[in-house]
Amino acid sequence: MNDNNKSKFSRRSLLTGAALTAGAGAVAATGYWLGGINRVSRGFGKKVIVIGVDGMDPRLCRSLMNAGLMPNMKRMSAAGGFSDLGTSCPPQSPVAWANFINGSGPGSHGIFDFIHRHPHEQCAPFFSAAETIPGNGFLELGDHQLQLDFWPFNHTPPETVLRRQGVPFWDFLDKQKITSVFYDLPSNYPPSPSEYGHHKCICGMGTPDMLGSYGTYQYFSEDTPAAGVEEGGGKRSRVVFDKESARITLVGPENSMLKDPLPVTVDIDVHRDKASNAVLLEVQGQKIMLTPGEWSRWTKLDFALSTPRPLPTQHAGGICRFMLQEVAPNFRLYVTPINVDPSAPAVQLSEPENFISDVSGDLGLFYTTGFQEDHKARSNGVFDDDEFRRQATNVLEERLALFEYAVENYDDGLLFFYFSSSDLQSHMFWWNGEENPSHPTRTSQEAASRYQYVKELYQRLDKIIGDIYDRYGDKATIYVMSDHGFANFGRQFNLNSWLRDLGYLNPRECTSILTDCDWSRTRAYGMGINGLYLNLKGRERDGIVEPGEEQEKLTRQLIARLKAVRDFNGQQVIRNVYRSSEIYSGNATAFAPDLIIGYARGYRASWETCLGELTEDVLLDNTSAWSADHCADALEVPGILCCNKPFVKGDPSLVDIAPSILDDFGIDTPKTMSGRSIFQS
Structure with missing residues (x-):
């Protein structure tokens, strides 16, 4: 998403008076992973271990496996299988991980992008996975205002709510008294509760910092x-x-x-x-x-x-x-x-609430924000490449200490652990010169050397996989999975500028749909990374497009014209355009875009597009340090699935992992899921 525009959100304080209880203390040591002591669980129950490696790409994995540089993934694949893993549409991390959580698509969980909009407020944007709802009522005392939620005041304090809908798959384990423990799970802040007390989780991607942002x-x-x-x-x-x-x-x-x-x-x-x-x-x-x-x-x-x-x-x-x-x-x-502070968190960061502080008591302090590798410091020139890589390595070392803790404290049931390094380092350092030798900001030699960083990271992750496989290869079902793959990002497409040039968005002088758009003359607009919305009458506050025949005619016209977009060199920019009405089903489609733009490899929405800004040119070079991405067409960037247990389902997808885990524990696929077990034909 476009972090440059985050300041334009109407933010409210992360913390409310009732939550502000944590104090200060001395500097705590950070634990660093120095290699395991190879403890193996003595528990007698069924064991399933899932390693979620964000952004790990099947093409690069196969290349390194064939070159003998990822031997552990290769031997695990030989015992079970290795496959592309179908990602979400669109292939954005919060959408993809919610697919994994529900075992079903966005129509079930209601997350369609990093950014959603309130149609009744004509495009007012908010973060899709969690939203802070303002309080109501207060008592004035001098310069202060207090919200008191007891009689006779009955004020309603602000509340941050999880916007992911539907039933997470661990609820079915919880009900059967099967333990599940998740470390740094994306798309689960604030954490969903455990009704029966057999589920634990530390929140991951989507967790804010103390300023209420994704990281400042x-x-x-x-x-x-x-x-x-x-x-x-x-x-x-x-x-x-x-x-x-x-x-x-x-x-x-x-x-x-x-x-x-x-x-x-x-x-x-x-x-x-x-x-x-x-x-x-x-x-x-x-x-x-x-x-x-x-x-x-x-x-x-x-x-x-x-x-x-x-x-x-x-x-x-x-x-x-x-x-x-x-x-x-x-x-x-x-x-x-x-x-x-994980040792005394001012807001709930885990389920149960004391889980993260118990972990911190053993390990010391560690990152709690959802985005830990500081990619914005690199993009803004505060870090150079070496400084960003060192900071990202610090994150990985800290994550490995947590991983070792997770394994040492695992007995049976489900263990899930998430690694972010392969995503955020790839955003900065990925560049496949075979696809395009010309990097937008680096020489070919520099691009190749940075891409080598990514390959070395994959090799390091392969050693971690090998350690788990050595410990549990014959004692547990082990999944290594990613939510999507990666592609070069050399050119960017401003959807709103394109709509303006074709007369769908007005006036011609518009610079932002949030400030100076004439909605009485605007029929379509873009918001988020992959979403296009019709200015539909009766849904949008200032909608003008009549539902029915006019809506259908406009939709067909937009799809045809978007698919026909070509770059200056004749390259196809948009591989496919999807109707949400055709690809999503469920009760959580209220915020769904009308159309989802699936970009061709090498292309993505422009930085300005994400929050509705316009540029003079429609197609531009991507000159950011963020030079690789995955927010393209879902068919361009599948994830990976490697399992030590043979699976028979062809073309597995993210939505199939949850029913497969339940199948391993002898639980039938619930009706809430669209996915199917990979172990059943």
Whole structure:
């Protein structure tokens, strides 16, 4: 999605007064995976292990397996099978993982994109998987407003709700008293409850940081403009030294108890020693010494939120890490997004609520935001390639410590573990020169060297797979799966600009459908990465397209014209266009686009398209560091399925994994699922 436009959302504080209870503490050590002790569960129950590797691509896997560079995947495939795994339509991660969770398509879970829109508000966008609902009513006390949910006030506090609908497959295990444990599960924030107490889960992709965003880094330097810079995914601030000391300010969560909510801040004193090329940071009684290129451990932060007298001050605990980039002549300091503290979370990050704090008690502190590799810092030029790769490696090492913990604490039932590295590193470093030797921003040699990073990552993941296979190859059914594959992203298509040029969207001078679109003359618009919507009368607030014959005529015309789009070199831009009415079924289609654009390999929606902005040109080069993607046609980017148990179903898909897991536990496929077990013909 277009992170550059996230600031345009009407955000509300992540934290409410009732939830702000976590305090500050000392720096906790981060656990790093140093190799397992090869414990094997002694439990006697049925065992199923699922390793979800986001974005792992079948073409690259086969190439490396055939070259002998992924030997563990190859031997596991020989015992069971390896196959492309059909992804979701569209092949976006929150959609795909929800398909996996429900064992059925978007019509069952209601997630169609990273971004949805409220038709009655004429395109007001919101994040699809979770939404914060504003509270209702409050008691004014000076500069504060309190929401009291008891009689006689009965105010309704703000609430963040999981928008994924339908029945998650672990509910069927839970009911049968079969244990299931999920680590970093996407599309499940806030976590769905366990009715019978046999399900545990730590939330993954979709979990916000303390600012309520998908991840907002903070960057401090001497050459930042005095007014600071707000950019997609980050904040830049200027540092001014006086006798080699300076004070910088970290921005934390908003205090929603104020009438006019303001962010709570934490001051940090910076002392620079140019001679020793080092810096000392002092933050809330903690001292951190850093040299260029060095990362701090996780640092606890205490955000004090004022309350009206005589109520005590509320506290919210966050954590961050610092990376010193340069001491002089231009001081540069990067600070990770402020994560919710897993040892004392201010909002619920797991089911049951204490699960994540119990894990943190054993492992120390770790990332809790859904997006952990800071791709925005790389895209915005705060990181170079080496710095991003090192940060991403830190994430992987931390994830491996959690993985080892998961395996060491596994007895029987279902164990699911998610790795993000193969997705977010691929977005930055993937480039298949055989498909297109010309990278939009790198030389061919540079592109090949970065692609080698991805291949090395696959090899490292293969060793992890080998370790699990050695431990459990004859004791458990093991799945290795990905939600989609990958493709080069060299050219971008602005759907709204195309609609404007053909007269479907007006006026000609429109720059954004959110600000200056004339809806009385607009028949169609784009929102999100793959979605196209008709401005349908009776559904959209200002709809003009009559349902029925006019709707059908316009739909046919748009499909034909979109399929005919060609680039300057004659290359087909859009492989297919799907009608949601034909590919989705279920009771959760209220937010579905009318049409889903399936891009050809090498193409994707432009960055501006995602939140409705227009550009002069329809087709443009992608000049971002984010140079590979998967939001194309679903047939272009299948995921992978590798299993140590032979499967017979041809053309398996994401929706087939859940019924296959249930089948392994002797549970028939529920009527809520459209998928079928891969072990049954």
